[in-house]
Amino acid sequence: MFPRGRKILLGVSGGISAYKSCDLLRRLQDHGFVVDVVPTQASLNFVGKSTWEALSGKKVATDLWQDVEKVPHISMAKENDLIVIAPTTADLLAKLASGRADDLLTNIVLASIAPKVLVPAMHTEMWLNPATVENVQTLRNRGFIVVEPDEGRMTGRDTGVGRYPESSKIIDAVNNALAVASDLVGKKVLITAGGTREPIDPVRFIGNRSSGRQGFALAMAAASRGAQVHLVAANTDLPNIEGITMTSVETAEQMLAVLDLEFPHCDALIMSAAVADARVADYSDSKIGKERLSTLSLVRNPDILKSLSSVKKPGQILIGFAAETESDVKALKDSATEKIVSKNLDIIYVNNVSGGAIFGSESTRGLIVDKDRNVIEVPEISKDTLSDILLDQLVSKLG
Ligand code: C5P
Numbered sequence: 001m002f003p004r005g006r007k008i009l010l011g012v013s014g015g016i017s018a019y020k021s022c023d024l025l026r027r028l029q030d031h032g033f034v035v036d037v038v039p040t041q042a043s044l045n046f047v048g049k050s051t052w053e054a055l056s057g058k059k060v061a062t063d064l065w066q067d068v069e070k071v072p073h074i075s076m077a078k079e080n081d082l083i084v085i086a087p088t089t090a091d092l093l094a095k096l097a098s099g100r101a102d103d104l105l106t107n108i109v110l111a112s113i114a115p116k117v118l119v120p121a122m123h124t125e126m127w128l129n130p131a132t133v134e135n136v137q138t139l140r141n142r143g144f145i146v147v148e149p150d151e152g153r154m155t156g157r158d159t160g161v162g163r164y165p166e167s168s169k170i171i172d173a174v175n176n177a178l179a180v181a182s183d184l185v186g187k188k189v190l191i192t193a194g195g196t197r198e199p200i201d202p203v204r205f206i207g208n209r210s211s212g213r214q215g216f217a218l219a220m221a222a223a224s225r226g227a228q229v230h231l232v233a234a235n236t237d238l239p240n241i242e243g244i245t246m247t248s249v250e251t252a253e254q255m256l257a258v259l260d261l262e263f264p265h266c267d268a269l270i271m272s273a274a275v276a277d278a279r280v281a282d283y284s285d286s287k288i289g290k291e292r293l294s295t296l297s298l299v300r301n302p303d304i305l306k307s308l309s310s311v312k313k314p315g316q317i318l319i320g321f322a323a324e325t326e327s328d329v330k331a332l333k334d335s336a337t338e339k340i341v342s343k344n345l346d347i348i349y350v351n352n353v354s355g356g357a358i359f360g361s362e363s364t365r366g367l368i369v370d371k372d373r374n375v376i377e378v379p380e381i382s383k384d385t386l387s388d389i390l391l392d393q394l395v396s397k398l399g
Pocket of ligand 1: 273276320339
């Protein structure tokens with residue numbers, strides 16, 4: 001299974017407002033959610049399976065008796081951080097209140113310990129029927145979040161309470177249930193990870209020890225906060241992240257070529273990749289014999305950050321990383337400040353990698369310095385935690 005940002009399951013039951021869940025699915029994706037759709041058989045009368053497959057970009061299961069050997073109701077119950085069922089019909093409310101499980105969706109609900117958000121939509125008389133009122137109360141008592149339906153025009157000519165609410169109201173309920181920040185919704189964040197390799201001949205290269213863990217952690221954290229993330233990864237062994245666009249590159253020049261295209265469209269660039277400072281002047285198409293390997297002639301690689309910061313538009317934020325082998329805090333601060341100025345950055349994270357520290361590790365320590373010379377000393381913390389601290393800084397700079 002791929003690692004992922006926020007993953008949720010959208011259940012759809014058989015009410016006419018099922019078509020509105022197509023928009024809900026899109027808006028959930030805009031908020032960085034990776035969504036699996038599970039429609040009930042009845043709902044397929046309103047919106048077909050192909051629509052859900054096309055919109056979600058995933059295979060859609062509707063049947064408990066399909067792929068039985070994979071026990072799909074249990075895996076789907078475990079995989080998702082939240083279940084939202086929109087619309088929830090009166091019949092489904094009754095089934096859930098009595099704990100029934102006679103199809104794929106109700107089996108998943110019964111097997112899941114994730115938060116559950118129900119979005120009832122039905123005619124006013126059905127919503128106000130004492131049986132429905134009691135079922136809603138039972139479900140709320142058991143911890144289900146039941147979103148109040150809106151009031152207004154029904155399917156026919158009548159009006160009243162029972163309408164399917166705006167997607168934004170449902171997404172607020174989802175975000176509240178997950179208690180997660182969605183402060184990067186609508187932002188495009190470009191992130192580089194790993195270390196570039198500069199080939200010497202078909203066998204050898206100049207490389208560095210960067211594993212890509214920090215860049216991948218940043219990509220996951222940014223996606224979890226709703227950003228649209230493009231990850232440019234250089235020579236990492238890490239698996240793709242579901243819901244994130246990823247481009248693989250090998251050399252500094254290839255990385256620059258991708259970023260030249262992507263940078264104008266992003267709100268922020270986080271350059272956590274370790275870029276080789278130089279490449280060989282003359283690449284050899286055939287393996288260089290040992291006897292000719294006493295010296296290598298090098299040429300400097302372009303400084304990617306410098307070249308992009310010279311075309312930076314107002315409002316775009318640039319975050320750099322620096323790996324130093326200096327442990328003195330004052331020296332680290334000075335080198336961070338010097339790089340902020342020379343590369344025209346908004347923020348830099350500088351860490352002390354001496355003695356093999358940090359590269360490839362789960363944890364990191366260092367200093368965050370911004371262009372107003374504010375300094376945050378970061379004690380030994382996980383790369384995930386550092387990602388959230390840096391993204392908090394990014395959000396405050398994006399304004
Ligand atoms: O100058 P130094 O290599 O320490 O700066 C590190 C920062 O600059 C990192 O964010 C790195 O990704 C970026 N860099 C770059 N192009 C280079 C070298 C470093 O963009 N050729």
